[in-house]
Amino acid sequence: MAEQEDEGTDPTDEVDPSEIDPRVESDVPAEPSEAVEAEVEKMDEAAEAVEAEAAGVERAGGPPDEELVEESVQVELLHGVPVTRPRGEVVLHPGRDEYHQLVSTLRGEGYWTCVDLCGVDYLGHDGDRGLPATVTGERFEVVVVLRNHRARDVVRLRLQVPADDSGVPSLVDVHPAVESSEREAWDMFGITFEGHPDLTRILMPDDWDGHPLRKDFAVGRIPVQFKGVSNAR
Numbered sequence: 001m002a003e004q005e006d007e008g009t010d011p012t013d014e015v016d017p018s019e020i021d022p023r024v025e026s027d028v029p030a031e032p033s034e035a036v037e038a039e040v041e042k043m044d045e046a047a048e049a050v051e052a053e054a055a056g057v058e059r060a061g062g063p064p065d066e067e068l069v070e071e072s073v074q075v076e077l078l079h080g081v082p083v084t085r086p087r088g089e090v091v092l093h094p095g096r097d098e099y100h101q102l103v104s105t106l107r108g109e110g111y112w113t114c115v116d117l118c119g120v121d122y123l124g125h126d127g128d129r130g131l132p133a134t135v136t137g138e139r140f141e142v143v144v145v146l147r148n149h150r151a152r153d154v155v156r157l158r159l160q161v162p163a164d165d166s167g168v169p170s171l172v173d174v175h176p177a178v179e180s181s182e183r184e185a186w187d188m189f190g191i192t193f194e195g196h197p198d199l200t201r202i203l204m205p206d207d208w209d210g211h212p213l214r215k216d217f218a219v220g221r222i223p224v225q226f227k228g229v230s231n232a233r
Contacts, residue, residue, distance in 0.1 A: 082132035111146040114175035119189035188213035
């Protein structure tokens with residue numbers, strides 16, 4: 001005799017296998033909880049923020065928001081000025097208003113010797129100049145190298161000098177030995193050192209017109225001059 005089926009049970013009803021054995025995954029999708037939905041929403045917002053920063057923090061196709069960009073830029077400071085460390089060097093990037101005071105401060109810390117001071121012309125240079133994100137590159141630079149003999153340490157300064165306003169403070173009162181170096185930088189590049197006691201030519205004749213190491217100075221205009229030669233060709 002066949003066994004009678006329980007009353008009220010329909011053998012055709014579908015049964016979720018996970019209700020019988022929890023080890024069996026159910027094909028019926030579970031509704032996500034409010035906590036899960038909130039977490040997913042946070043992750044989406046974080047991803048959108050990263051994409052916006054990578055795209056330059058642009059809003060509706062406009063320019064980047066300067067305040068947000070500044071907040072996202074982390075620049076190391078030393079003595080209140082940006083610093084970079086290429087190949088293990090310490091390179092300070094002061095503005096013209098900070099330049100003289102920074103050199104004075106470094107001298108007080110033991111950087112007594114100015115090893116070098118020279119000019120650089122970056123006209124036509126479109127490559128990476130290794131400047132901090134907060135420093136705008138200008139056509140000219142004044143580069144100063146200071147040495148601390150006791151600490152056996154060297155620090156380099158890179159000062160940006162605009163082509164249309166090439167005046168920078170002189171360091172002669174702090175490091176008297178730069179008197180000739182500043183004259184040379186003016187003679188070759190036309191960089192004016194304000195407060196220099198005798199800013200005159202040092203390599204070129206006094207009546208020379210122009211500054212020969214500027215990259216827009218015509219090549220080949222410097223004649224070879226020999227004194228006392230009667231049969232010059």
